[in-house]
Amino acid sequence: MEKIDMKFIDSVLEHHDFDRTNIIAIMQDVQEKYRYLPQDALTYIAKKVGMSESKLYGVATFYGNFSLDTKGKYVMKVCRGTACHVRKSSNVLQALYEATGTSEKKATSDDGLFSIEIVSCLGACGLSPVVMVNDTVHAAMTPDKARELVAQLREGA
Amino acid sequence: MRRKLNNLEEFRALKAKCIQAHEAEKHKVLVCCGTGCMAGGNLALYQELQKEMAAHGAAYEVSLTDSCGGECVGIKRSGCHGFCEMGPLVRIEPEGWLYTKCKVEDAKEIVEKSILGGEFIERLGYHLNGELYKRQEDIPFYKKQTRRVLEHCGHIDAESIEEYLAIGGYEALMKCLFELTGEQIIKEVSDSGLRGRGGAGFPAGRKWEQVAAHKEPVKYIVCNGDEGDPGAFMDRSCMEGDPHKVLEGMIIAGVATGSTEGYIYVRAEYPLAVSRLKIAIQQCEELGILGDNILGSGKSFHMHINKGAGAFVCGEGSAMTASIQGNRGMPRTKPPRTVDQGLFEKPTCLNNVETFANVPDIIKKGAAWFRSVGTEGSPGTKAFALTGNVVNTGLIEVPMGTTLREVVYGIGGGIKNGKKFKAVQIGGPSGGCLTEEHLDLPMDFDSLKEVGAIIGSGGLVVIDEDSCMVNMAQFFMNFICEESCGKCTPCREGTTRMNEILSRITQGDGRMSDLDELRSLGKMIQVSSLCGLGKTAPNPVLSTLDNFEEEYIEHIRDKRCRCGVCKALSSYVITDKCIGCTKCARNCPVNAITGTVRHKHVIDTNVCIKCGTCKANCPVNAIKEG
Numbered sequence: 125m126e127k128i129d130m131k132f133i134d135s136v137l138e139h140h141d142f143d144r145t146n147i148i149a150i151m152q153d154v155q156e157k158y159r160y161l162p163q164d165a166l167t168y169i170a171k172k173v174g175m176s177e178s179k180l181y182g183v184a185t186f187y188g189n190f191s192l193d194t195k196g197k198y199v200m201k202v203c204r205g206t207a208c209h210v211r212k213s214s215n216v217l218q219a220l221y222e223a224t225g226t227s228e229k230k231a232t233s234d235d236g237l238f239s240i241e242i243v244s245c246l247g248a249c250g251l252s253p254v255v256m257v258n259d260t261v262h263a264a265m266t267p268d269k270a271r272e273l274v275a276q277l278r279e280g281a
Numbered sequence: 282m283r284r285k286l287n288n289l290e291e292f293r294a295l296k297a298k299c300i301q302a303h304e305a306e307k308h309k310v311l312v313c314c315g316t317g318c319m320a321g322g323n324l325a326l327y328q329e330l331q332k333e334m335a336a337h338g339a340a341y342e343v344s345l346t347d348s349c350g351g352e353c354v355g356i357k358r359s360g361c362h363g364f365c366e367m368g369p370l371v372r373i374e375p376e377g378w379l380y381t382k383c384k385v386e387d388a389k390e391i392v393e394k395s396i397l398g399g400e401f402i403e404r405l406g407y408h409l410n411g412e413l414y415k416r417q418e419d420i421p422f423y424k425k426q427t428r429r430v431l432e433h434c435g436h437i438d439a440e441s442i443e444e445y446l447a448i449g450g451y452e453a454l455m456k457c458l459f460e461l462t463g464e465q466i467i468k469e470v471s472d473s474g475l476r477g478r479g480g481a482g483f484p485a486g487r488k489w490e491q492v493a494a495h496k497e498p499v500k501y502i503v504c505n506g507d508e509g510d511p512g513a514f515m516d517r518s519c520m521e522g523d524p525h526k527v528l529e530g531m532i533i534a535g536v537a538t539g540s541t542e543g544y545i546y547v548r549a550e551y552p553l554a555v556s557r558l559k560i561a562i563q564q565c566e567e568l569g570i571l572g573d574n575i576l577g578s579g580k581s582f583h584m585h586i587n588k589g590a591g592a593f594v595c596g597e598g599s600a601m602t603a604s605i606q607g608n609r610g611m612p613r614t615k616p617p618r619t620v621d622q623g624l625f626e627k628p629t630c631l632n633n634v635e636t637f638a639n640v641p642d643i644i645k646k647g648a649a650w651f652r653s654v655g656t657e658g659s660p661g662t663k664a665f666a667l668t669g670n671v672v673n674t675g676l677i678e679v680p681m682g683t684t685l686r687e688v689v690y691g692i693g694g695g696i697k698n699g700k701k702f703k704a705v706q707i708g709g710p711s712g713g714c715l716t717e718e719h720l721d722l723p724m725d726f727d728s729l730k731e732v733g734a735i736i737g738s739g740g741l742v743v744i745d746e747d748s749c750m751v752n753m754a755q756f757f758m759n760f761i762c763e764e765s766c767g768k769c770t771p772c773r774e775g776t777t778r779m780n781e782i783l784s785r786i787t788q789g790d791g792r793m794s795d796l797d798e799l800r801s802l803g804k805m806i807q808v809s810s811l812c813g814l815g816k817t818a819p820n821p822v823l824s825t826l827d828n829f830e831e832e833y834i835e836h837i838r839d840k841r842c843r844c845g846v847c848k849a850l851s852s853y854v855i856t857d858k859c860i861g862c863t864k865c866a867r868n869c870p871v872n873a874i875t876g877t878v879r880h881k882h883v884i885d886t887n888v889c890i891k892c893g894t895c896k897a898n899c900p901v902n903a904i905k906e907g
Contacts, residue, residue, distance in 0.1 A: 148587070206511040210748050249740075251365060
């Protein structure tokens with residue numbers, strides 16, 4: 125398991141005043157660094173802000189953005205919103221699954237490079253179909269462009 | 282760092298300075314840096330334009346704070362212009378020219394020809410049916426809109442409070458701080474007839490009144506920027522393009538209702554909106570427009586920003602307040618209502634982004650001005666995200682009561698690729714479908730409700746003849762199933778059952794009794810769910826059942842999907858158009874296609890896996906599905 129830098133967790137907690145109501149923001153900051161929520165970190169945070177681990181687990185698992193599993197270097201969010209749907213985003217998704225060796229049941233590729241996530245709407249409907257890689261939006265995707273994108277990222281990695 | 286303003290005189294002095302600097306910019310180049318155009322590479326163009334200006338030794342500035350003092354050219358990053366289909370966009374002022382589909386390589390030409398030479402580059406202009414439209418305002422897409430909330434989106438630097446001040450920003454707040462009482466502000470908002478733009482259409486003035494009536498010392502203002510409906514991005518563009526307008530509306534609500542704390546809840550999927558709002562809040566704090574004792578008025582207001590974490594249900598009021606408090610975002614039973622016991626159990630005024638963004642102009646120009654467009658019951662304008670199979674996708678704003686035909690054909694330019702119009706899905710997963718017979722219906726809160734749809738937050742997805750309505754219905758049901766918070770049984774179990782039935786129909790295993798079952802389940806969920814999102818969850822199914830029942834019947838009885846979308850029900854056939862090029866046979870992954878060169882090929886439907894590769898590869902469009 126990944127080693128957690130508790131000093132970093134402390135700095136995040138301090139930034140949010142160890143306040144229990146800021147728990148979502150705290151977890152967001154932690155996830156930004158590790159790309160997921162390591163179990164050790166959650167246990168530590170629960171103790172520090174004074175809430176039970178079960179309650180924290182409840183919050184962490186409620187929200188779609190939080191992940192308790194490790195994620196790939198490139199998180200590819202495939203928009204399956206209405207606008208993307210009517211412009212055939214399902215074909216783009218399929219191409220990404222195939223190109224990265226992932227599937228509906230297996231979100232992260234074996235080489236640890238790619239995680240494919242389905243999101244409801246990225247709000248970039250004018251550019252549909254859309255795929256967001258980390259924080260960059262890729263517009264008007266096609267299965268071919270999707271395969272090309274994966275190849276490019278793989279080369280750059 | 283900006284110097285803090287201590288009173289109204291200092292505000293006026295700063296404003297005068299901003300106006301002066303703004304006017305000294307004889308030319309302005311507004312590079313659209315909304316999410317769409319940024320994805321198209323406009324940030325690089327923005328930087329390249331500056332390099333080109335420097336290379337030509339021409340005076341330019343990127344912000345009013347480091348104004349060059351004299352006449353110069355302003356190069357600015359603006360918010361979304363709305364015409365995302367034609368992006369990346371660049372607007373040139375004062376001419377009002379709009380350049381479309383710009384690339385980094387165009388920077389040199391734009392600087393040399395247009396900025397320094399005053400010449401229009403036809404190549405970058407917008408062409409429609411052979412006609413060239415130079416000015417943005419003349420393009421049919423814009424000409425038919427009434428932009429109020431989005432007035433400044435694309436016309437000002439979205440990251441500069443000085444620019445907002447130069448065009449009259451925070452004037453309305455000054456009026457509220459120094460001239461009007463809380464009751465007078467609320468009366469103006471009530472008189473304007475402004476209704477909540479988030480979906481339900483509750484009168485904003487009445488909500489404010491109820492919060493103001495509470496004598497508690499602590500009350501909250503919450504702005505709902507958790508635009509979760511798939512197919513909607515009006516609020517995003519508003520927060521990205523004119524963040525100060527939203528803040529101004531919220532501070533005014535605070536002053537009117539006697540609240541000193543504001544929270545903005547923004548979806549995590551909108552990183553740019555979060556960053557622009559953070560910049561705007563910091564600028565306000567530096568100038569003392571946010572903080573204690575604003576400009577010596579005795580009124581205080583503090584702003585907080587919360588990033589959502591990916592839960593659609595958090596768009597519901599009580600779920601959102603739970604989420605801000607760091608809990609699972611689940612709705613609770615009402616009453617007590619949010620206005621009585623909302624955030625941290627205190628009276629809370631919760632409005633949507635667009636609602637708040639309407640407020641400054643209502644205060645500045647008056648309720649009568651606001652009522653001058655729109656319908657009697659739903660005054661003002663409404664922003665819509667126009668998407669799907671339409672020629673001009675983008676962000677639009679029209680008076681309430683505009684017909685669907687005007688939106689889809691007038692502004693949207695009709696259906697993409699010459700296909701036939703089938704329906705419009707309005708209001709997202711809580712909404713319904715409008716069909717051909719509704720094209721001339723004036724759209725407002727009440728008229729849409731009558732036909733089983735809602736305006737909702739304003740997502741308008743145009744659907745063409747190639748989209749299967751049963752598949753559409755299942756698409757929404759699937760969404761709801763995943764997003765249902767699971768607290769109440771009707772929504773959690775009911776939508777799952779509906780989804781199962783729909784999935785069975787699209788798989789070809791449907792029964793005729795399924796239709797009645799869908800209807801009765803839908804009605805049950807509508808009346809017995811806990812929150813508004815659950816109550817409206819069956820709408821997309823019920824609405825498609827009402828309007829497209831024959832398509833459902835075809836799926837069940839004939840095992841046929843006329844659009845070829847439901848893969849289990851569709852088969853691929855090679856028509857007589859086939860020229861025998863063998864391309865399909867070579868590309869088929871399962872070798873289901875046979876035939877000899879220059880003769881018609883045949884698909885063995887027993888082997889075919891319906892992947893569609895043959896159709897995509899056919900050079901003469903000879904393969905039909907359905």
